Amino acid sequence: xxxxxxxxxxxxxxxxxxxxxxxxxxxxxxxxxxxxxxxxxxxxxxxxxxxxxxxxxxxxxxxxxxxxxxxxxxxxxxxxxxxxxxxxxxxxxxxxxxxxxxxxxxxxxxxxxxxxxxxxxxxxxxxxxxxxxxxxxxxxxxxxxxxxxxxxxxxxxxxxxxxxxxxxxxxxxxxxxxxxxxxxxxxxxxxxxxxxxxxxxxxxxxxxxxxxxxxxxxxxxxxxxxxxxxxxxxxxxxxxxxxxxxxxxxxxxxxxxxxxxxxxxxxxxxxxxxxxxxxxxxxxxxxxxxxxxxxxxxxxxxxxxxxxxxxxxxxxxxxxxxxxxxxxxxxxxxxxxxxxxxxxxxxx
Amino acid sequence: xxxxxxxxxxxxxxxxxxxxxxxxxxxxxxxxxxxxxxxxxxxxxxxxxxxxxxxxxxxxxxxxxxxxxxxxxxxx
Numbered sequence: 001x002x003x004x005x006x007x008x009x010x011x012x013x014x015x016x017x018x019x020x021x022x023x024x025x026x027x028x029x030x031x032x033x034x035x036x037x038x039x040x041x042x043x044x045x046x047x048x049x050x051x052x053x054x055x056x057x058x059x060x061x062x063x064x065x066x067x068x069x070x071x072x073x074x075x076x077x078x079x080x081x082x083x084x085x086x087x088x089x090x091x092x093x094x095x096x097x098x099x100x101x102x103x104x105x106x107x108x109x110x111x112x113x114x115x116x117x118x119x120x121x122x123x124x125x126x127x128x129x130x131x132x133x134x135x136x137x138x139x140x141x142x143x144x145x146x147x148x149x150x151x152x153x154x155x156x157x158x159x160x161x162x163x164x165x166x167x168x169x170x171x172x173x174x175x176x177x178x179x180x181x182x183x184x185x186x187x188x189x190x191x192x193x194x195x196x197x198x199x200x201x202x203x204x205x206x207x208x209x210x211x212x213x214x215x216x217x218x219x220x221x222x223x224x225x226x227x228x229x230x231x232x233x234x235x236x237x238x239x240x241x242x243x244x245x246x247x248x249x250x251x252x253x254x255x256x257x258x259x260x261x262x263x264x265x266x267x268x269x270x271x272x273x274x275x276x277x278x279x280x281x282x283x284x285x286x287x288x289x290x291x292x293x294x295x296x297x298x299x300x301x302x303x304x305x306x307x308x309x310x311x312x313x314x315x316x317x318x319x320x321x322x323x324x325x326x327x328x329x330x331x332x333x334x335x336x337x338x339x340x341x342x343x344x345x346x347x348x
Numbered sequence: 349x350x351x352x353x354x355x356x357x358x359x360x361x362x363x364x365x366x367x368x369x370x371x372x373x374x375x376x377x378x379x380x381x382x383x384x385x386x387x388x389x390x391x392x393x394x395x396x397x398x399x400x401x402x403x404x405x406x407x408x409x410x411x412x413x414x415x416x417x418x419x420x421x422x423x424x
Binding site: 035037041059060062063064066067070071072073074075076077240270 | 358360361362363365366369389392393396397399400401402
């Protein structure tokens with residue numbers, strides 16, 4: 001009896017990786033999943049910071065996929081290592097700040113390290129030729145295999161028939177005839193295969209699974225770097241706060257993060273010790289964090305903007321409690337800015 | 349069999365899951381891990397992670413918006 005081969009499948013939580021892993025399971029391969037957390041992953045829970053949509057089930061789609069497949073899932077924190085991928089992408093960025101080609105190469109390289117440590121035989125991804133404009137093209141797929149060091153240990157079951165034979169196919173660990181020839185952006189072949197496998201529910205994020213593909217998120221990231229004299233290093237708190245609130249930069253050296261609803265205000269309240277902050281006390285209004293070295297004059301302007309976003313926006317005066325970066329609080333009575341005084345170029 | 353605690357407050361999923369996973373790697377089968385979290389997403393994710401990885405999710409309770417989850421470590 002031949003030895004059962006072991007593959008690790010990159011599981012994003014989307015349909016393609018779910019199907020790729022299932023194809024291998026159907027061939028009798030032992031499959032375990034791996035999911036890399038970069039900090040930029042679009043998570044239901046991150047969206048769930050906002051109260052809107054609270055009725056939706058909060059689940060991690062990678063875990064959910066693994067459960068559907070009946071496989072183990074290893075979630076790996078790559079936040080620190082990922083910084084270099086984002087800051088110095090060898091192959092550049094896509095339409096926004098998404099370094100997709102470098103990112104995929106990085107993840108396959110990490111998976112390669114993992115299979116060596118855990119005595120697995122090969123790596124599986126759900127890539128499909130032509131599915132993504134940067135990382136999933138026939139000319140870029142070999143780059144990922146080569147630069148990751150995975151070479152012919154990287155199998156893409158959904159489009160394998162368009163690609164050269166890999167070691168798992170050559171060695172008979174998997175049957176190439178039972179692999180697929182999907183290509184292009186159409187989802188119909190995947191949906192048909194999902195139906196064949198009995199998957200009636202699956203995640204299909206419209207913009208992919210990464211915040212860096214999102215224009216407004218990318219704009220905020222670029223703004224953050226620019227405000228720090230192009231120092232591109234970042235902390236987890238930086239990238240989390242880019243996902244939250246309305247961002248307004250009245251002056252180059254400071255930015256306001258304004259909660260848009262209770263869920264965001266509550267989440268942001270966890271940052272009150274780290275940031276100067278303010279909120280209206282004479283009426284209902286948002287919590288506002290101040291990012292950057294704001295002067296007394298800046299805080300007074302920020303208080304007027306905070307008042308603008310409170311329920312007292314039409315009142316002649318609103319009381320705002322302002323706490324500076326040292327934790328010293330005081331009350332300011334300010335006239336809310338008028339709508340036209342919030343300049344369009346302040347919006348980030 | 350020992351009881352261990354893990355503070356995963358203020359972390360958003362999947363970080364509490366990752367911390368739980370990494371802590372459990374260091375424990376023995378039969379040990380109990382209590383994880384304290386604030387992201388309600390853990391109520392879905394940690395039980396799911398336990399199911400697929402062979403650990404027993406024992407219970408959860410919410411005290412002052414902090415969620416305490418108890419897990420019995422399974423065999424690897």
